[in-house]
Amino acid sequence: MSILVLAEHHDGQLAGATAHVVAAAQAIGGDIDVLVAGENVGPIAEAAAKLDGVSRVRVADAAVYAHQLAEPMGELLAGLAGDYSHVLAAASTTGKNVLPRLAALKDVAQISEIIAVESADTFQRPIYAGNAIATVQSEDALKMITVRATAFDAVGESGAAAVEPVEAGVDNRLSSFVGEELAESDRPELGAAKVVVSGGRGMGSGENFQLLEDIADKLGAAIGASRAAVDAGFVPNDMQVGQTGKIVAPELYIAVGISGAIQHLAGMKDSKVIVAINKDEEAPIFQVADYGLVADLFEAVPELEQQL
Amino acid sequence: MKVLVAVKRVIDYNVKIRVKPDNSDVDLTNVKMAMNPFCEIAVEEAVRLKEKGVATEVVAVTVGPKAAQEQLRTALALGADRAIHVQTDERVESLGAAKALAKVVEEEQPGLVILGKQAIDSDNNQTGQMLAALTGRPQGTFASAVEVEGEGDTLKVTREIDGGLQTLSLALPAIVTTDLRLNEPRYAKLPDIMKAKKKPLDVKTPEELGVEVASRLKLVKVEPPAERQGGVKVGSVDELVDKLKNEAKVIS
Numbered sequence: 001m002s003i004l005v006l007a008e009h010h011d012g013q014l015a016g017a018t019a020h021v022v023a024a025a026q027a028i029g030g031d032i033d034v035l036v037a038g039e040n041v042g043p044i045a046e047a048a049a050k051l052d053g054v055s056r057v058r059v060a061d062a063a064v065y066a067h068q069l070a071e072p073m074g075e076l077l078a079g080l081a082g083d084y085s086h087v088l089a090a091a092s093t094t095g096k097n098v099l100p101r102l103a104a105l106k107d108v109a110q111i112s113e114i115i116a117v118e119s120a121d122t123f124q125r126p127i128y129a130g131n132a133i134a135t136v137q138s139e140d141a142l143k144m145i146t147v148r149a150t151a152f153d154a155v156g157e158s159g160a161a162a163v164e165p166v167e168a169g170v171d172n173r174l175s176s177f178v179g180e181e182l183a184e185s186d187r188p189e190l191g192a193a194k195v196v197v198s199g200g201r202g203m204g205s206g207e208n209f210q211l212l213e214d215i216a217d218k219l220g221a222a223i224g225a226s227r228a229a230v231d232a233g234f235v236p237n238d239m240q241v242g243q244t245g246k247i248v249a250p251e252l253y254i255a256v257g258i259s260g261a262i263q264h265l266a267g268m269k270d271s272k273v274i275v276a277i278n279k280d281e282e283a284p285i286f287q288v289a290d291y292g293l294v295a296d297l298f299e300a301v302p303e304l305e306q307q308l
Numbered sequence: 309m310k311v312l313v314a315v316k317r318v319i320d321y322n323v324k325i326r327v328k329p330d331n332s333d334v335d336l337t338n339v340k341m342a343m344n345p346f347c348e349i350a351v352e353e354a355v356r357l358k359e360k361g362v363a364t365e366v367v368a369v370t371v372g373p374k375a376a377q378e379q380l381r382t383a384l385a386l387g388a389d390r391a392i393h394v395q396t397d398e399r400v401e402s403l404g405a406a407k408a409l410a411k412v413v414e415e416e417q418p419g420l421v422i423l424g425k426q427a428i429d430s431d432n433n434q435t436g437q438m439l440a441a442l443t444g445r446p447q448g449t450f451a452s453a454v455e456v457e458g459e460g461d462t463l464k465v466t467r468e469i470d471g472g473l474q475t476l477s478l479a480l481p482a483i484v485t486t487d488l489r490l491n492e493p494r495y496a497k498l499p500d501i502m503k504a505k506k507k508p509l510d511v512k513t514p515e516e517l518g519v520e521v522a523s524r525l526k527l528v529k530v531e532p533p534a535e536r537q538g539g540v541k542v543g544s545v546d547e548l549v550d551k552l553k554n555e556a557k558v559i560s
Contacts, residue, residue, distance in 0.1 A: 091448075101447065118499055128431070131324070136527055176477045274536075291552065293542050
């Protein structure tokens with residue numbers, strides 16, 4: 001068996017998620033190649049070559065792959081997929097955008113967001129907002145899979161894989177990149193942070209998120225939010241944790257002013273330790289919280305900040 | 309321009325689901341069903357495009373059992389002009405649905421197809437992308453804003469990506485999938501619900517369309533997720549910090 005892993009990268013850097021996807025590939029077993037596609041991706045390819053368990057890094061470096069638009073990426077991958085039994089990508093917005101297009105081009109089903117490998121053709125994945133775990137078996141010769149990065153431990157970085165260019169011959173008349181508006185943050189990436197502090201509707205306003213910033217500074221945490229906080233305009237949508245936002249599984253998740261709707265729990269209930277601070281003692285969040293504090297967040301959060 | 313909008317009948321998003329005792333699947337008997345929330349956003353966007361004069365006709369389509377006609381009637385009540393039901397009792401996954409939709413696209417030739425980004429039952433997030441591949445069209449996934457530009461030959465799509473927002477220009481015809489923040493769907497009004505009963509609804513079968521929709525993924529078993537250990541309520545911030553430091557050892 002041989003496995004192709006699509007490398008995840010942003011701003012000229014290999015994203016942490018890739019090392020987790022390689023770990024999932026190791027659980028399947030077989031030769032592992034990583035594909036790095038983009039424009040000026042030399043340093044990213046070098047970083048990918050260091051990942052343990054990778055035998056070869058294939059590099060498609062051309063302007064047409066800049067921003068990894070789905071149309072040229074689908075075509076590129078469709079050309080390479082014939083060499084492999086499995087194609088894996090992170091269940092990031094890039095992986096989710098590109099891989100189903102490839103699956104349809106190859107006429108195979110896709111298995112989305114796996115959390116465990118049972119065998120080379122059988123995988124576990126959450127359905128119904130994580131309220132059920134399905135075990136599915138693929139009968140397709142080519143398995144197309146996206147991987148929930150938080151479910152697999154990252155591989156180390158002591159490898160030395162060969163780096164080989166891939167012929168970059170596709171063009172793209174269907175789509176073009178116009179612009180990007182990226183949120184700037186010095187904090188750890190939400191999906192990879194060891195500690196996450198999240199605020200919900202109970203925060204009351206965007207300014208009040210400063211309270212969480214102060215705690216996050218002390219804990220080296222990333223800041224998340226519930227859909228209610230995003231919809232109310234307190235914070236941008238890329239901070240949303242939940243079924244339709246980001247899935248996190250940090251060591252410590254502190255939910256402040258979050259009731260704990262099914263859709264929010266879907267994004268954080270695999271955290272190691274969950275703390276809830278909420279003034280409503282009936283809030284569903286307390287059913288999953290290891291430590292619950294029934295208190296007014298505007299008093300409890302500053303006090304917590306002082307004690308850290 | 310004709311707009312085709314795909315909708316799916318799913319379990320209502322507020323329902324706490326149960327797994328069947330024999331672990332064969334989720335138990336859907338006597339459970340409230342509804343239109344998938346992302347599909348509601350898709351219908352709303354199509355109807356808004358019609359209200360702006362961009363869309364000339366809105367056609368709603370679904371692939372699924374007979375009961376899914378309820379969700380097509382809902383789409384009609386919200387402003388769709390007519391509906392197409394690809395009726396099947398098979399367990400349809402994304403690839404099968406995308407193949408059936410591709411045949412409908414071939415027959416209808418819409419300028420734009422709008423789908424939800426994912427269904428809240430399977431959580432697959434695949435059908436729109438697969439439909440784009442099968443029809444050879446560009447895709448604007450996870451859209452939070454769409455705008456038809458020029459002479460109606462390009463579509464500007466703003467997408468919600470992991471780090472923020474990305475804007476793309478797509479050659480029409482194109483496929484768009486909706487994210488939560490694209491719009492706020494309206495409610496159907498009673499007179500519109502009555503009128504929707506008289507709007508045309510065509511029923512087709514996968515055989516008539518010449519597609520195989522049955523899933524190629526075998527569902528081996530479905531289990532409830534591991535339960536979290538019941539936690540404790542602490543009485544004060546002092547106690548909380550103490551527990552986190554000395555019991556859970558997650559902060560130092």
